[in-house]
Amino acid sequence: xxxxxxxxxxxxxxxxxxxxxxxxxxxxxxxxxxxxxxxxxxxxxxxxxxxxxxxxxxxxxxxxxxxxxxxxxxxxxxxxxxxxx
Numbered sequence: 111x112x113x114x115x116x117x118x119x120x121x122x123x124x125x126x127x128x129x130x131x132x133x134x135x136x137x138x139x140x141x142x143x144x145x146x147x148x149x150x151x152x153x154x155x156x157x158x159x160x161x162x163x164x165x166x167x168x169x170x171x172x173x174x175x176x177x178x179x180x181x182x183x184x185x186x187x188x189x190x191x192x193x194x195x
Contacts, residue, residue: 116140121179125149127190130156134186136179147182149195156195158186 117137125132134149145167150157160182170178189195 117146125187125190127187128193130190132156132186132190134183145179147179147186149186158189158195160185 117139119135119137121136123134123136125134131152132149133152134147137146137148138144139146142164145162145164147160148157149159162178162182167178170176170181174181186195
């Protein structure tokens with residue numbers, strides 16, 4: 111049987127692109143082993159998610175000076191604008 115993995119949502123934003131409104135949730139696993147970004151449009155017909163480790167986030171911060179969640183958020187926006195989602 112698969113374990114249930116709980117996430118804490120620490121930030122929620124709304125993004126409107128290509129006439130679609132998306133709710134974007136930034137989350138962290140309760141055990142601290144992983145971060146996630148979840149996005150779903152208003153009608154629930156389009157969704158997107160991304161997972162990354164704290165180590166990857168720390169490496170990104172060290173090399174760019176920015177939080178990885180901002181980079182992931184940019185990828186999400188780009189995917190929506192290009193019609194990938």
